[in-house]
Amino acid sequence: MKILKPVIAILIGYALLKYGIPLIGSKMHPGTWPVVPTSVMKMYMFFVVAAFLLIFTRSEEGYNDIIGPIADIYANPSKKVAMMALSVIVGGVGAFVAYQYVKPTFEPPVELRSIHPAPPSTVKAFNKSFSLQTLKNPYRVEDKAELEKNTLEGGVVFFKNCFFCHGDRLLGKGPFAAGFNPLPANFVDVGTIAQLTESFVFWRISTGGPGLPSEGAPWISAMPVWHTLLSEEEVWKAILFLYDYTGHHPRVTSEGGEE
Amino acid sequence: MLGKKKIKTSLFRAVFVLLAFFLFANVASVGSVAKFFDHKAYAQEESADGGEEAAAPAEEAVDDNVWKPIAPPVLEAKDYPVISGVNSRIAVWIVAQLHLFFGAFVLAVPIFVWVIELIGVMTKDPRYDHMAHEFMKVAMTGFSLSASFGGLLTMLLIVLYPQFMEYMVSVFGKVMIIYALMFFAESFFVYTYYYGWDRMTAGGNKKLHLFLGLGVNAAGLVIMLLANSWTAFMMAPAGLGDNGAFLGDTWAAIAGPLWGPLNLHRFIANIAYGGSITAAYAAYKVLTTKDAREKAHYDWMGYTSFFVTMAGLLPLPFAGYWLTKEIYGYSQQMGITLMGGVFAWLFIIQAVLIGALFLSSNYYLWCSLGRTNGGDRYSFMIAPIGTVILIAFLMWFTPHTLIMSAGELAQIGDAHHPVLGFFGVMAAKNTAVNILLLATFCSFQIFSRANKKAVGDGFWQKNGTAVQTGLYIAAATNIIALGVYSYFIPAAVRIGLSVPQVCTTLVVLVGGTIIDVLMFKGSREVGEMKWGNMPVRSQYALFLLAVSFTWLMGLMGYVRSGIRQHWHVYTVFRDNSVNAFTPTLPFAANMVTLIVIIFVALVLFMFWMPILASKKKKDPAALEEEPALETGN
Amino acid sequence: MRDLFPILIFSLLVMFGYAGFVTFGIPLIVPAPPPVEEKLSGDITMEQYVAIGDKIFHGKGTCTLCHNTTGHRAPILEMASSDGEPVGVRAAERIKDPRYQGEAMNGEEYLHESLVDPSAFVVAGYGKTGTNDTVSPMPSVNKGAIGLSDVEMGAVIAYLQSAAGVDITVALPTGEAPADDGEEEEVTVAANAQEAFDKFGCSACHMHPLIDEGGDIGPDLGKVGATAGSRVIGLTAEQFIAQSIIKPNAVIAEGFDADTMPDDFAESMTVSELNMLVDAVLHPDKKPDQEPDSTEGE
Known part of the structure; x- marks a missing residue:
């Protein structure tokens, strides 16, 4: 029954991915159960199975332990019933997988939108053109007192305009948040403003959902086109506030730096 | 008899020296290379000559003589010739890719053939020499196939894209002639190198033979560099005026911003690729040979090829990073097209394929323990190494953008996954790759020591393994700590952290090897290496390696070409044919599969050639009932 | 040869596996088609060209700042007035004027010259004070802040000729199309x-x-x-x-x-x-x- 060894290893791997990752995630974001999406899970499991099969078949003994029992069933006329049963099980699993693929579902199409689509090189807002590669926040000044004042003013802008969706703790859980798909961005998360330049954030705020390129489809964000509602200064100051409040640092583009 | 041979040799030498002199004189007679490249200088000189001859009437004639730059034409769809039933782009795609496959193979093989021959000379072990000769034998058919596809590609381009070729000729015309001339040099060296192998075996003759091998590689390298310059020019044109017309300095057009990184990336990849193809050849021979000695020989050959592949594969990601960085530096737009948008998923596919390469490589090494007599001492380590590789690999290919259904989105409660989101960024991927490399190197070290036993009371003999274990633990801790730390610092600093991570890996690679050398100085072999004692499935790991590598190369060719988008020459010469659009990934994947199938069929033909040749040689030997092995080896 | 079959089938399975993963395992993104190229001469009709000239005359060219019926700071151009026939008509007469020093040979050339070198001929009474009608107060429209391109000036001439009801002699532009609406909206804020x-x-x-x-x-x-x-x-x-x-x-x-x-x-x-x-x-x-x-x- 040594054939059970790789099976158990694979099952442990499956359990870790299926329950371990959501468990860790639920500790980080209480109240959620962040499962591994099916699309990723399939890829994970393919390689978990492949890797453990390779590990266990590296030596002749290991190989025979796995192949032996199967070969025995198929080669031994006295185990005809077992052979039939195994064939039915294998065929059945195949049929089940195929059925799962083709059966009609009521799920909406999967989310395909790119969260951080490639920005254009220039952006038109406030009746001007901005080059996103060189754009800097003019209110991020050296003077500490001045910076603090700007940031405070940005906070006022945030709570007058942005708070309703992005929430008082900037977690993307404001009073209106539940109504949107995509959900409002969570600025505290390391995956959002923490890895973006200020010019990118400026672009996203100024032109809002309608300014997203086609990768942002199909559910275009409900973010308003703020350059028609706020002044340039207010947008920049609100950006200062976002970084200050979350403790993140805006990404600084280095020369030729990717990522 | 002896005198005749001596005369022959010296005659041959004299001819060779003459040829070399002739070649040199030809290059020298052109004058300074820079002037040769500079159309304008050339043209001015001509017009100056004309001016001296006559004053007024010559002026018009001079005007006609002066070289004029050609601006790229603005074409319409109807300007592109059509051969009914043939899709121009697909025809060129298939032929160019096949040409590249064979070209890469025949450029790479002489490099490591030469190195192996040199090792044979230094160690005085004739087995190396035999193996090098056999590698060359495999590559010989490749030369003619590569040249044939090259000719077909040229004709297709001239027929199907005449305006494009006219423009390219206006920029690179002279270089193209040099390129064609280099084939004479390449042929000369290849044929003398290969057919002279059995004659030039000892002393000065062997040195001459090694020199010829160097000639093969020098000619091959120049050919590759020149061909790369055209590709690099199409991606990042240089040396052009405002209207896209060539300014006259060919060197400026050659040495564009992407030439250097493209050269390095292709050079390293060629070696890894050439190794994987010869490994597949050896694996095929191992599977089909019944004779134990031959089997042992081909198993050893397969192992050597595999080693070459790994030596190329390990630095390849870093060359790739450099190329990407230069693409970003040249054009942010091109860089974003590459990494985001349409091609973003391509790098997930690439990650999966590279993962398959690493898994099959490690599997081959694990199976290799079966060749040794002391492998059991280390087999307990394989499961942990395998698990580490698995985890690192899963982290590596986790996409940045997760596809999730509405239900999953609700469960996760955020468009960003709290756990998997960490794996999507570059910091996690750099960490994962370095751990992957460490684990693979560990597999290799296990194999390389499995058949040895350290003898003696020296420090290294007693404590070497402990020091190495410490080195691995320290390195892994450092890499992971840097990876975790990078989440807490600004992104700009974060990029810089990948450098110490890579350096840590390099320290282990170099340090581990040095300690191995110190430790096993004068070591005792546990028993004779059981070459040929490899399971069938390990040889399939080599096939997987070769097929995956070829397929991946085809796919990356698609994206390298694809990021030019609708341009023949990026931002300068627009592609207005009906095929200007970028094909989708699945379409490209199917195209690549088709091309690789054609390639595999031709490779089988290539492998079959030396077998066919040796069969004819063997037949009379078999009739005379002589031991066939002596000639076969 | 029979030894080859398993290897071949294995290789094919690997490749089909990869191709299948690309086709079914990842989302399909259809790349956007190549952007439509800039308009060429073949695509623009004379009516459109005249309309563009109209737009430039009343907008970017800032012509109506002076050439208007209220200020009498410059001659009226597009219609008959106290200054005479529309300029499209009178241009042909100007070059016969004894005071005319320019190089224009026909109405179109005269109009072009007036745009790039306004002082070539100054209509009586409209010159800079104290210059006795030898220097025009009008700036060259192909320079400075107005900065019209040749194609745009051609459009203005076409508009003026069209408004005068004479034959339009301007050739349709070859090369890039003149500014369309997009360019006019792109207003930059002055820095000083x-x-x-x-x-x-x-x-x-x-x-x-x-x-x-x-x-x-x-x-x-x-x-x-x-x-x-x-x-x-x-x-x-x-x-x-x-x-x-x-x-x-x-x-x-x-x-x-x-x-x-x-x-x-x-x-x-x-x-x-x-x-x-x-x-x-x-x-x-x-x-x-x-x-x-x-x-x-x-």
């Missing part, structure tokens, strides 16, 4: 007073130390600052100048005509530009590079 003067065409009528060559149709802006504070009771100097820019007809300086200056600056100017202009008029001798900061962020 000098740019603002250029942008709003003040130099056509006014003089100021920041203007290289101003006109005398309106008051000298280098001098009005001194008295601005005392012109209207209750208005400070800043307020008065601002009012004079936004509502030019509120107070007309002595010796100048009403209805000459455009009254739509309230829409076209940004607040920062207005502030810069007021500041420059008030302190005409201030160096231009000191300007922008003083008004920013208020």
Whole structure:
């Protein structure tokens, strides 16, 4: 029954991915159960199975332990019933997988939108053109007192305009948040403003959902086109506030730096 | 008899020296290379000559003589010739890719053939020499196939894209002639190198033979560099005026911003690729040979090829990073097209394929323990190494953008996954790759020591393994700590952290090897290496390696070409044919599969050639009932 | 050969596996088709070209600033008036005028010359004061702030000829299409007073130390600052100048005509530009590079 060894290893791997990752995630974001999406899970499991099969078949003994029992069933006329049963099980699993693929579902199409689509090189807002590669926040000044004042003013802008969706703790859980798909961005998360330049954030705020390129489809964000509602200064100051409040640092583009 | 041979040799030498002199004189007679490249200088000189001859009437004639730059034409769809039933782009795609496959193979093989021959000379072990000769034998058919596809590609381009070729000729015309001339040099060296192998075996003759091998590689390298310059020019044109017309300095057009990184990336990849193809050849021979000695020989050959592949594969990601960085530096737009948008998923596919390469490589090494007599001492380590590789690999290919259904989105409660989101960024991927490399190197070290036993009371003999274990633990801790730390610092600093991570890996690679050398100085072999004692499935790991590598190369060719988008020459010469659009990934994947199938069929033909040749040689030997092995080896 | 079959089948399975993963395992993204190329000459008709000229004449070209029926600062061009036939008609006559010194051989060339070199022929009564109608106050429209391209000037000529009802002799442009709507909307905000003067065409009528060559149709802006504070009771100097820019007809300086200056600056100017202009008029001798900061962020 040594054939059970790789099976158990694979099952442990499956359990870790299926329950371990959501468990860790639920500790980080209480109240959620962040499962591994099916699309990723399939890829994970393919390689978990492949890797453990390779590990266990590296030596002749290991190989025979796995192949032996199967070969025995198929080669031994006295185990005809077992052979039939195994064939039915294998065929059945195949049929089940195929059925799962083709059966009609009521799920909406999967989310395909790119969260951080490639920005254009220039952006038109406030009746001007901005080059996103060189754009800097003019209110991020050296003077500490001045910076603090700007940031405070940005906070006022945030709570007058942005708070309703992005929430008082900037977690993307404001009073209106539940109504949107995509959900409002969570600025505290390391995956959002923490890895973006200020010019990118400026672009996203100024032109809002309608300014997203086609990768942002199909559910275009409900973010308003703020350059028609706020002044340039207010947008920049609100950006200062976002970084200050979350403790993140805006990404600084280095020369030729990717990522 | 002896005198005749001596005369022959010296005659041959004299001819060779003459040829070399002739070649040199030809290059020298052109004058300074820079002037040769500079159309304008050339043209001015001509017009100056004309001016001296006559004053007024010559002026018009001079005007006609002066070289004029050609601006790229603005074409319409109807300007592109059509051969009914043939899709121009697909025809060129298939032929160019096949040409590249064979070209890469025949450029790479002489490099490591030469190195192996040199090792044979230094160690005085004739087995190396035999193996090098056999590698060359495999590559010989490749030369003619590569040249044939090259000719077909040229004709297709001239027929199907005449305006494009006219423009390219206006920029690179002279270089193209040099390129064609280099084939004479390449042929000369290849044929003398290969057919002279059995004659030039000892002393000065062997040195001459090694020199010829160097000639093969020098000619091959120049050919590759020149061909790369055209590709690099199409991606990042240089040396052009405002209207896209060539300014006259060919060197400026050659040495564009992407030439250097493209050269390095292709050079390293060629070696890894050439190794994987010869490994597949050896694996095929191992599977089909019944004779134990031959089997042992081909198993050893397969192992050597595999080693070459790994030596190329390990630095390849870093060359790739450099190329990407230069693409970003040249054009942010091109860089974003590459990494985001349409091609973003391509790098997930690439990650999966590279993962398959690493898994099959490690599997081959694990199976290799079966060749040794002391492998059991280390087999307990394989499961942990395998698990580490698995985890690192899963982290590596986790996409940045997760596809999730509405239900999953609700469960996760955020468009960003709290756990998997960490794996999507570059910091996690750099960490994962370095751990992957460490684990693979560990597999290799296990194999390389499995058949040895350290003898003696020296420090290294007693404590070497402990020091190495410490080195691995320290390195892994450092890499992971840097990876975790990078989440807490600004992104700009974060990029810089990948450098110490890579350096840590390099320290282990170099340090581990040095300690191995110190430790096993004068070591005792546990028993004779059981070459040929490899399971069938390990040889399939080599096939997987070769097929995956070829397929991946085809796919990356698609994206390298694809990021030019609708341009023949990026931002300068627009592609207005009906095929200007970028094909989708699945379409490209199917195209690549088709091309690789054609390639595999031709490779089988290539492998079959030396077998066919040796069969004819063997037949009379078999009739005379002589031991066939002596000639076969 | 039989040994090859398993290897072949294995290789095929690997490749189909990869191709299958690419086809079914990842989302399909269809790349956007290549962008449509800029309009070429074949795509534009003469009607469209004339329409573009109309737009430039009344917009980017700032022609109507002076060539209007109210100010009499420049001849009326597009229709018959006290200046005679529409310019498209009279252009052909001008070149026969004994005072004409230019090189134009026909009406179209004359119109083109008038655009790029306005002083080549100055209609009697419209020259710069004191030059006896030898120097025109009009700027060259292919230079400076107006900066029309050849294609755009061609469009203006086509418009003028079309308005006059004569045959349009201008050739349709070859090469890139003239500016369409998109370009006109792309307005950049002036960075300092000098740019603002250029942008709003003040130099056509006014003089100021920041203007290289101003006109005398309106008051000298280098001098009005001194008295601005005392012109209207209750208005400070800043307020008065601002009012004079936004509502030019509120107070007309002595010796100048009403209805000459455009009254739509309230829409076209940004607040920062207005502030810069007021500041420059008030302190005409201030160096231009000191300007922008003083008004920013208020």
